[in-house]
Amino acid sequence: MSCDGPLLLTVMGLAKFPSEEWVKLYMEQLNANKNYEEAAKTWEGDFLFIIQADAELKEPSTMYMDLWHGKCRSVALVTPGEDKKAAFVYSGPYGNWKKLINKQIDPIQGLLTGKFKLQGDMAKVLRAVRAAKELVETATKVPTEFA
Amino acid sequence: MWWFISPRIVFGEDSLEQLSSIEGKRVLIVTDPVVRKLGMVEIVANELRKEPRAVEVFDQVEAEPSFENVEKVAGVARSFLPDLIVALGGGSCIDAAKAAWVLYERPDLKLDAVSPLTKLGLRKKARLVAISTTFTGSDATWVAVLTDKAHNMKLDYFASRELVPDLSILDPRFVLKLPREATAHIGLDALVHGIEPYVNQWRNDFSDALALHSIRILFEYLPKAFDDPNDLVARQKMQNAATMSGLAAGNAQFGLAHGTGHALGIAFHMSHGLSVAISIPYVIQFSRHAAAERYADIAHVIGIKEESFDEATDRLVERTKDLMVHLKTPLSLREAGISQSGFEQNIDGLVENTGRATVTFVNPRVPDVEEIRKLFVCMYEGKPVDF
Numbered sequence: 001m002s003c004d005g006p007l008l009l010t011v012m013g014l015a016k017f018p019s020e021e022w023v024k025l026y027m028e029q030l031n032a033n034k035n036y037e038e039a040a041k042t043w044e045g046d047f048l049f050i051i052q053a054d055a056e057l058k059e060p061s062t063m064y065m066d067l068w069h070g071k072c073r074s075v076a077l078v079t080p081g082e083d084k085k086a087a088f089v090y091s092g093p094y095g096n097w098k099k100l101i102n103k104q105i106d107p108i109q110g111l112l113t114g115k116f117k118l119q120g121d122m123a124k125v126l127r128a129v130r131a132a133k134e135l136v137e138t139a140t141k142v143p144t145e146f147a
Numbered sequence: 148m149w150w151f152i153s154p155r156i157v158f159g160e161d162s163l164e165q166l167s168s169i170e171g172k173r174v175l176i177v178t179d180p181v182v183r184k185l186g187m188v189e190i191v192a193n194e195l196r197k198e199p200r201a202v203e204v205f206d207q208v209e210a211e212p213s214f215e216n217v218e219k220v221a222g223v224a225r226s227f228l229p230d231l232i233v234a235l236g237g238g239s240c241i242d243a244a245k246a247a248w249v250l251y252e253r254p255d256l257k258l259d260a261v262s263p264l265t266k267l268g269l270r271k272k273a274r275l276v277a278i279s280t281t282f283t284g285s286d287a288t289w290v291a292v293l294t295d296k297a298h299n300m301k302l303d304y305f306a307s308r309e310l311v312p313d314l315s316i317l318d319p320r321f322v323l324k325l326p327r328e329a330t331a332h333i334g335l336d337a338l339v340h341g342i343e344p345y346v347n348q349w350r351n352d353f354s355d356a357l358a359l360h361s362i363r364i365l366f367e368y369l370p371k372a373f374d375d376p377n378d379l380v381a382r383q384k385m386q387n388a389a390t391m392s393g394l395a396a397g398n399a400q401f402g403l404a405h406g407t408g409h410a411l412g413i414a415f416h417m418s419h420g421l422s423v424a425i426s427i428p429y430v431i432q433f434s435r436h437a438a439a440e441r442y443a444d445i446a447h448v449i450g451i452k453e454e455s456f457d458e459a460t461d462r463l464v465e466r467t468k469d470l471m472v473h474l475k476t477p478l479s480l481r482e483a484g485i486s487q488s489g490f491e492q493n494i495d496g497l498v499e500n501t502g503r504a505t506v507t508f509v510n511p512r513v514p515d516v517e518e519i520r521k522l523f524v525c526m527y528e529g530k531p532v533d534f
Binding site for chain 1: 148149259260261262263264265304348349502503504505507508513515516
């Protein structure tokens with residue numbers, strides 16, 4: 001009997017990062033997070049999270065999240081070649097994303113040291129730092145299988 | 148990786164004389180009316196004029212400078228076109244000079260759009276010298292704390308490695324005339340600048356070394372400087388320690404006491420030094436278990452003998468309060484004269500401002516909204532934090 005890899009992971013409760021399953025699980029967790037909802041109640045701005053290829057991940061991946069007033073309205077795994085735009089683009093190599101989700105990198109320090117790049121209004125992000133921290137905290141709680 | 152950024156520092160008696168050898172033909176002195184009235188502007192201008200220079204003075208910096216105040220300084224700079232800016236005063240003067248320098252060199256930028264990620268490209272038009280007349284530590288930090296009146300908040304992310312002054316001059320004659328209450332409050336602020344980076348999440352070996360030594364000096368010399376305003380040795384030690392703790396905090400961040408302190412400043416127009424001083428014993432109690440060994444290190448550095456982390460931290464809180472009592476500094480918000488009704492009217496704003504301060508999130512224990520509220524209640528009533 002053959003096992004479908006992604007299905008098996010989902011049955012086990014783990015989602016492969018990055019993947020459509022992962023970002024959907026993330027959206028569920030985020031929308032259940034009351035701390036995030038309160039912290040981000042005035043937030044308006046969608047995100048592209050770009051996971052750049054590196055020694056551990058051969059193909060880059062991009063996840064889209066539409067964040068609005070404390071909720072995530074939709075997510076998607078962006079098709080390669082698709083010209084998707086967002087108010088904010090947060091990008092970094094896969095290895096750094098692993099560290100971020102494993103709480104080995106502080107997201108703000110990560111930006112200041114060049115481990116991640118942010119396109120978009122950084123000052124707006126810094127005015128909503130509690131929401132940003134809850135976003136990251138929620139990501140660390142998604143049952144994740146890394147590549 | 149991280150950085151450690153410091154200005155060149157010249158300290159000690161007659162260190163002001165180094166100013167005459169600094170390059171700059173057009174010098175803008177940024178200061179406030181009190182510093183001017185004390186005659187310090189003339190001392191600095193005379194030193195500058197040992198070389199042929201044009202010297203202009205802006206002496207209207209406000210306490211906790213607003214965007215509007217900074218724009219006025221920048222306006223003078225754009226008109227006078229300095230190649231050297233000398234910030235002469237306490238934290239407000241130095242922070243106003245830093246921010247105005249940015250607007251002078253980058254008129255395309257808005258103050259609330261500047262963040263640590265903004266490449267400023269400073270030093271094409273001017274360099275910055277800081278001459279501190281208090282124990283601010285701002286002469287050594289990456290940040291300028293500005294008041295955003297429109298949004299009723301302190302902007303605590305106006306920061307860049309480029310903002311660290313080119314030179315910091317610590318001449319003790321400039322802190323001799325600091326009044327006793329300011330000595331107490333600003334000295335305690337300098338102490339908090341040592342404590343917070345030693346325990347917070349961004350600490351590093353370089354900030355640790357400076358934090359601990361500054362704490363040791365401050366506990367010893369702050370009471371002496373307070374008791375005898377003419378004690379030049381104590382004043383010099385305080386000046387050095389304040390810049391050291393400024394370096395520590397500037398390179399490892401502040402913490403929750405600054406989050407609550409900024410919020411108190413906005414709500415009650417409480418001086419920055421007083422607001423963080425009142426906050427720190429409660430923040431230590433709140434954070435104790437998340438940084439137990441670190442608080443114990445601080446306790447041991449000031450001579451507390453208890454070995455257990457818990458007991459050492461308890462003694463640290465007691466010693467800090469004893470110091471505050473010696474310095475005639477209130478231990479609670481009620482004791483500071485805030486009315487019950489005033490506190491209740493402002494508690495929501497206090498919680499909100501603390502909850503969105505970037506410094507709150509590097510504290511060893513990051514409070515949620517309810518914990519911030521309970522913390523302020525303890526700070527108001529003078530009750531120990533036991534949650």
